[in-house]
Amino acid sequence: MGSGSLKISVHFGGGAEILFDNLKQHDLELPLDNGTWNLKRLIAWIRDNKMKSKQELFVKDDSVRPGILVLVNDTDWDLLGQTDYELCDGDQVHFISTLHGG
């Protein structure tokens, strides 16, 4: 894999998991060929690679839909620059829906 890869775990909760085959945890290996990965790129990647339908229930304008909380290593992404946060190896990213019915 060219210049190596980035290993992270993505977790879905609060009903968001039903959009991803009911799996709560996804271990991802992202190629580092085209530069670094920020959360914006990760969200777009999840939308294109992990979702077959109902993308609008997860993504809205390059970010997640309002009402879905994002935590990276137990820290609110608002404190990390939101979509600009650059992912590091071993990061635990949580997407938790607070909306009714997921």
Add this chain to the structure above:
Amino acid sequence: MCSTGGDDGETLLNPKPPLPEKGTLCRKCKTSKAQVILQIKDAYCKECLIALCNHKFRAILGKSRIFGNEQKSVLVAFSGSASSLALLKLLSDAVAAGPSHRRIMACPKIIYIDEGALLGMSAEERLTKCKEILEVTAGFGFPAYAVPLNVQESSPVDIRNYEFHGNTDDKLISLFESVSDTTSKLDLLNRLRCNVLSSCAQQLKSPLVMLADNSTSVAVKILSGVSLGKGASISLETGFSDSRHSDVTFLRPLRDFTSKEATIFSIFSGCPKPVFVPSLLTLSKMDSSIQRLTEAFIVNLQNEFPSTVSTIYRTGEKFCSTPSNQPCAFCLGPLDTMHKSCSALEATDFSRELSTGKKPESSCGSCDCKNKLRSTLVQTLCYSCRLIARSVDNPELLPSTVLENAREAQSFSKMKSQIAEFLISEGE
């Protein structure tokens, strides 16, 4: 509108301030790195957030003076959501606290309502959900019960021995199938849930029921309630305590917590992972119901203007309902349909008559058809319950307690009109 500065509502909602810098310290202890932002710009670390939530929870219950020196049994409505878990955690900590830490004298019991029948879940799936609920609640050490959502009275049983019966489910399913739109279905579901909780609380001898409504869901309830014609009962449905049911009081101790606060608290305080139970709203389109649309509207607006929820919620607190002598036969809220002459209600009814070409509640003479039942029923309902009763195809499917209440109210008003001339009227 409700500002104290006297600017006559000219101040607009404040847009989102810039994000804080990386490495911001907790605003309370000022030593640890902040891990969460609440409200607009308040950054807290894990420990301070947990302390803050516990303090807030006990302050709300303390202020209400509901718990005194004697232990009171409390039924906690548990849906499996992060908010429910947060409520359970806060309550269990408050019960276990030493007397110096504002201990709450409560004896909690957990109840889970199984609504699987409505979504066509298989028996196996429903029992699996119950098992999951049992697993996450077991750690708290409180007795847990389960009850199926039902139109008839049903008894809560220990969640470990829970089972359900197909024939009672059929009645519930045909009731919901006869309702045409999701908006009314959700509204109906809400009322049935309240009735189930109240009857379970009576059977389990709990004078109190705690709901895990957070401020975000309260704001959604206020705005959607207005659009559903629930004006008269909004203050009861969104306030801290709701005493419509005679022997049972409903409490919403999390109504000062935003959904983010409650969810993050449940994660930081080490609660088990929430159980996701599908609902009528799951995977539904944004415009499938008024409730869903209102939620999307508020949550989207909140994202840009972080004071949205608190503004709606504070405005909602100013509502109050005028008590009426006769409660609505369904929701037990104040009957707002009593004053008919020259009211907006009369105008609405008139315009309905014109557009449908008939009087919707006219009974067909002496025959005992469902229209007659409907006309009896509708007269004893509040405005928003009337909307539900009209959308139900066969009113006989409604809970028997509701029909009983309606009959009782009807014969009472008949008797009252018969003896009217012997009564001293208020005007004299």
